[in-house]
Amino acid sequence: MKIEKNKVGLFNYTLTDNDGNVIDASNGQPLAYLHGYSNLIPGLENELEGKTVGDKFSTTVKAAEGYGEIEPHLIQTEVPKAMFQGVENLEVGMRFEAQSEHGVHSVVITEVSEEHVTVDGNHPLAGQDLTFEVEVTGVRDATDEEIEHGHAHGDGGHHH
Structure with missing residues (x-):
């Protein structure tokens, strides 16, 4: 078969x-x-x-x-840390479920500065x-x- x-x-x-x-x-x-x-x-x-x-x-x-290829529009810079309520230490590599008008998707933190983080919503692969x-x-x-x-x-x- x-x-x-x-x-x-x-x-x-x-x-x-x-x-x-x-x-x-x-x-x-x-x-x-x-x-x-x-x-x-x-x-x-x-x-x-x-x-x-x-x-x-x-x-x-x-x-x-x-x-798929990496889609630049899925990478968001300058996300205020205040968006991540209840998370003490934001670190590169942390994964979150993000809610958007397209439903829930997984994002990973790729950069952390004083007040902002960069998140990437592309599939890890x-x-x-x-x-x-x-x-x-x-x-x-x-x-x-x-x-x-x-x-x-x-x-x-x-x-x-």
């Missing part, structure tokens, strides 16, 4: 950056996803199309096909080429419920 739309693929993976540093890995817990519903970054989903159990491959996904080492461990038909919900359930599935 091949990975195609309305199939659930299971795979182990190791994700590394341009310098070969491991960013993420499945560590023997295969990831299950419903193919054809944009549950993975496009560059990886495209590579998995047509694969079968036991297939192993390595692929480098360009930023545009991964988590935006602007990076990503290399995946992949081994396909399973393929099965999706259930009607999975197709209706648009994502895999059960082992390895992610509930949002």
